[in-house]
Amino acid sequence: MKNSEKPTETKIAAAKSVKKNNLVEPASDAATDLRELFIDSLKDIYWAENALVGALPKMSANATAASLSGVILEHVLVTENHVARLDKVFDLLGEKAEGKKCEAMAGLLKEGDSILLETTPGSVRDAGIISASQKIEHYEIATYGTLVAFAKALGENDAAKLLAQTLAEEKEADCLLNDVALNTVNIVAAE
Numbered sequence: 001m002k003n004s005e006k007p008t009e010t011k012i013a014a015a016k017s018v019k020k021n022n023l024v025e026p027a028s029d030a031a032t033d034l035r036e037l038f039i040d041s042l043k044d045i046y047w048a049e050n051a052l053v054g055a056l057p058k059m060s061a062n063a064t065a066a067s068l069s070g071v072i073l074e075h076v077l078v079t080e081n082h083v084a085r086l087d088k089v090f091d092l093l094g095e096k097a098e099g100k101k102c103e104a105m106a107g108l109l110k111e112g113d114s115i116l117l118e119t120t121p122g123s124v125r126d127a128g129i130i131s132a133s134q135k136i137e138h139y140e141i142a143t144y145g146t147l148v149a150f151a152k153a154l155g156e157n158d159a160a161k162l163l164a165q166t167l168a169e170e171k172e173a174d175c176l177l178n179d180v181a182l183n184t185v186n187i188v189a190a191e
Helices: 009-021 034-062 066-093 103-118 123-153 157-190
Strands: none
Touching: 034 066, 034 103, 034 123, 066 123, 066 157, 103 123, 123 157
């Protein structure tokens, strides 16, 4: 590193000041260990999966491509299984199965509703539904990947196996949506 590239004392002091001004004071019920964070994350995705059970039929009803509507309706049943699987995970951990509002999923569902309002029925709306659905799947893939890692780190191998099953199903749902988009919906929407 050249002398001119080295941070000056002024820049270092400024960086420390920015860091100090951006520190967040934890809530009184904040997680203090990985197990608490794991349980809190499970409650978050439990709320999210239950919310999806209610939201997916609306997306399916507003899709015009039969293949898209079918993929979404099939995923309602899969999502119900995810809820049941989470019930088992909570049981394995000796915890009560309960949800905690997932702000991320609430935002993604709100975005999905916006897409319905901002598009007319047809292939363009279908493309929007796929977009919204894949954002949801990607969020779930990230969440379940993290939960599997947490479970393994905590030695909760049975819970990790159950969560890994759900992770695989979320990845499969994303692939199915992608196939519908690339093989029909996006082609028709682009015409």
